[in-house]
Every structure is written in C-alpha cells, then in structure tokens.
Amino acid sequence: MGALIEIPARGGTAVHLDRGRSIKVINTHGTQVVDTWAFNRDEPAEFLSMEHLRVAIGGIFPKPGDALVTNRRRPIVTLIEDTSPGIHDTLLAACDAHRYRLLGCPEGHANCTDNLHAALGRIGFAAPETPSPLNLWMNIPVGADGTVDYLPPVARPGDYVVLRAEIDAVIAFSACPQDMVPINGEACIPVEAHFTFI
Amino acid sequence: MGALIEIPARGGTAVHLDRGRSIKVINTHGTQVVDTWAFNRDEPAEFLSMEHLRVAIGGIFPKPGDALVTNRRRPIVTLIEDTSPGIHDTLLAACDAHRYRLLGCPEGHANCTDNLHAALGRIGFAAPETPSPLNLWMNIPVGADGTVDYLPPVARPGDYVVLRAEIDAVIAFSACPQDMVPINGEACIPVEAHFTFI
Numbered sequence: 078m079g080a081l082i083e084i085p086a087r088g089g090t091a092v093h094l095d096r097g098r099s100i101k102v103i104n105t106h107g108t109q110v111v112d113t114w115a116f117n118r119d120e121p122a123e124f125l126s127m128e129h130l131r132v133a134i135g136g137i138f139p140k141p142g143d144a145l146v147t148n149r150r151r152p153i154v155t156l157i158e159d160t161s162p163g164i165h166d167t168l169l170a171a172c173d174a175h176r177y178r179l180l181g182c183p184e185g186h187a188n189c190t191d192n193l194h195a196a197l198g199r200i201g202f203a204a205p206e207t208p209s210p211l212n213l214w215m216n217i218p219v220g221a222d223g224t225v226d227y228l229p230p231v232a233r234p235g236d237y238v239v240l241r242a243e244i245d246a247v248i249a250f251s252a253c254p255q256d257m258v259p260i261n262g263e264a265c266i267p268v269e270a271h272f273t274f275i
Numbered sequence: 276m277g278a279l280i281e282i283p284a285r286g287g288t289a290v291h292l293d294r295g296r297s298i299k300v301i302n303t304h305g306t307q308v309v310d311t312w313a314f315n316r317d318e319p320a321e322f323l324s325m326e327h328l329r330v331a332i333g334g335i336f337p338k339p340g341d342a343l344v345t346n347r348r349r350p351i352v353t354l355i356e357d358t359s360p361g362i363h364d365t366l367l368a369a370c371d372a373h374r375y376r377l378l379g380c381p382e383g384h385a386n387c388t389d390n391l392h393a394a395l396g397r398i399g400f401a402a403p404e405t406p407s408p409l410n411l412w413m414n415i416p417v418g419a420d421g422t423v424d425y426l427p428p429v430a431r432p433g434d435y436v437v438l439r440a441e442i443d444a445v446i447a448f449s450a451c452p453q454d455m456v457p458i459n460g461e462a463c464i465p466v467e468a469h470f471t472f473i
Binding site: 173221223 | 320329333335336366371373374404405417419422
C-alpha cells in the first residue's frame with residue numbers, strides 16, 4: 078500500500094489512475110462526505126455518470142462488485158470493497174457558489190464544483206462540464222413519498238471504499254465543505270479525508 | 276389554446292417557449308413516457324438539471340407549484356398543473372444507442388438521445404451535452420433498499436402537465452421508443468403524445 082495522501086478539509090485533489098490500479102478512499106473521521114468523480118483520461122467528455130450508473134446497477138446505492146459506468150454506459154471504475162454500511166448518495170449535484178448563495182452564505186464559500194475544476198487544473202486536465210458526483214458517505218434517504226432528507230454519515234472512522242479503474246482514468250475528490258446542513262456530521266464541521274493507491 | 280401538435284411515436288420535437296408562456300404536454304393514450312428537456316435559449320450550457328432540481332424541490336417527484344431549476348440553480352420552468360397522479364422519473368438517463376445495444380437490440384433502434392439532438396437541430400439549436408431528462412410519466416419506484424423497478428405509467432389517457440417558462444427557453448420532447456422494458460405500458464408499444472401552447 079502506498080502512502081496516505083490527504084484530501085484537505087474543504088478542498089479537492091485529482092490523480093491519475095491507470096487501468097487495473099485501485100485507490101482506497103478513507104473516511105478518516107467517519108463524518109466526512111467525499112464527492113468523487115472519474116473521467117476517461119483520453120476523452121474528458123466521457124465520465125462516471127450517476128444517471129447512467131443507476132440504470133446499470135438497478136438502484137441508487139452502489140455495492141461491492143458493481144461496475145460503475147460512464148455516460149457511454151461502459152465501466153470506468155468497479156466498487157471493489159466498502160467497509161462502511163454502504164450509504165452513499167447518487168442523487169444530488171455537487172455544491173457550488175449558487176448553492177451557498179441560496180443558503181444565505183457570503184460570497185466565496187468553498188464548494189465542491191470549484192474544488193473539482195481546481196484540482197483537475199493542477200494536473201493539467203480540463204473537464205468540459207461538472208458531472209453529478211458519487212457522493213461517498215453522503216446520507217440522503219429517500220422517503221416513500223419521494224422526499225429526501227439530509228442526515229450525517231453512518232460511516233465509522235477509518236471506513237473505506239476501494240475503486241478499481243477499468244480504463245485509464247482521472248479520479249477527483251472533494252472533501253465537501255458543506256457546513257450549513259448536517260451532511261458532514263451534526264457539528265457541521267468539514268474535515269479532511271485520505272486516499273492511497275493499493 | 277393553440278392547435279394540438281404531435282410528438283410522433285418514437286420521435287422527438289423541440290420548440291421555443293418565451294418567458295411567461297406555457298406549454299401543455301398531453302399523455303394522449305396514458306401509456307407513454309415523454310422525455311422532456313429545457314434549455315436557456317441564450318446560453319445552451321444552462322439547462323434543466325435533474326440533480327439540481329432534486330436539491331431545489333427536496334425530493335424526486337416534482338409537484339404543481341415547483342420551480343424546476345437549471346444547473347445554475349435558477350428556475351427555467353414551473354410545473355403549473357398536473358392532472359396525472361404525479362409519478363414521473365428524475366433518476367434515469369435518456370435512452371441511447373448504448374442502452375439498446377446492451378439490451379441486445381440490433382443497431383439503429385430509435386432512442387431519446389438521438390431524438391433530442393435531431394429535434395434541436397431542426398430548429399437550429401445545438402446542445403453541448405445530453406442532460407438527464409425529466410421523464411414525464413415514467414414510473415420508476417425506488418424501494419426501501421434503494422433498488423429501482425420499471426413499471427408502466429399510472430397516467431390516464433388525456434392526462435397532462437403544464438409547464439411555464441421562467442426564462443426564454445427551448446423545450447424538447449421525445450416520445451420514448453423504449454419497447455424492451457414495460458415503461459411505455461405492459462404491451463411495450465410506444466405511441467404518440469401531444470402538446471399545445473396555452
């Protein structure tokens with residue numbers, strides 16, 4: 078296993094992941110949502126797509142063994158292992174400047190959309206759009222009436238997810254800076270997470 | 276009320292809808308799913324976005340009175356009226372050539388993604404991507420375990436939805452050509468739908 082690499086609190090990072098290699102994403106404190114994206118390294122307009130993933134897996138919760146697909150319906154990463162209870166979100170857009178403005182925050186609140194594009198930029202990769210992310214550990218139950226709720230993660234400190242690349246990919250993470258609704262724990266304090274290549 | 280305009284079975288159409296104008300979409304036979312998109316006429320990269328809509332309305336089922344938002348989180352259309360039981364889908368991607376290939380169909384099956392871009396092209400509008408559509412009358416229940424099912428619409432013949440434009444918009448419809456799973460009725464026979472300006 079490689080060194081632990083930090084996803085800084087409220088920040089993002091992006092890395093290359095060659096086909097066949099795996100990455101372990103760790104919920105270091107158990108309370109943090111990690112927005113996750115995957116792009117085809119050779120064709121940035123192909124990326125992990127939640128609306129295609131839900132068709133492919135027949136549901137809203139990816140499980141170990143599931144191939145997670147792109148907007149061209151082919152696997153880009155496989156969810157190999159998940160030590161957490163498996164509660165992740167595939168429904169909600171990444172937070173952005175508009176979201177925090179609507180929540181009444183002053184301008185300049187950190188957000189996952191800006192984190193994504195800044196992180197990609199640091200490795201010289203440009204995404205043509207902002208795909209809806211796989212929000213690891215984000216706990217958004219859907220009621221029988223279709224309403225959604227925003228609850229803290231049910232993960233434990235150190236819980237992790239392993240993703241294996243099925244094509245040469247760029248993977249990006251954002252430790253979600255949401256501190257207005259309790260998706261990052263009741264205390265609403267975003268913290269760092271980690272990952273490592275395995 | 277204007278003339279009834281057909282959305283041909285397995286086909287698509289796109290129209291301009293000025294701010295403040297409304298359009299009535301009619302499930303003529305009650306069994307047909309109508310994939311629906313809305314774009315900012317002046318900025319095609321801004322469009323009705325399901326992942327942002329779910330945040331804005333706090334759920335997966337839009338209801339009369341809901342402002343349906345773009346990927347910049349501002350209203351583009353308001354759902355004014357819905358005579359059907361309100362079961363629509365916001366979760367699943369538009370069908371495309373990849374989908375039918377994976378279902379085992381020969382090449383060339385009509386699909387909503389191609390219908391969208393062909394319909395937009397006929398009015399001289401180009402969309403930079405294929406947003407996930409508002410699938411009117413598509414009945415995709417989400418189980419308590421997060422699995423989704425594909426069921427026939429619960430609409431009645433003549434049920435309709437009224438959408439009012441909140442900005443100058445382009446609206447596109449596709450009468451979904453899905454005939455491999457029973458989303459367009461148990462008989463799996465896609466049929467035409469209609470719309471009219473009101």
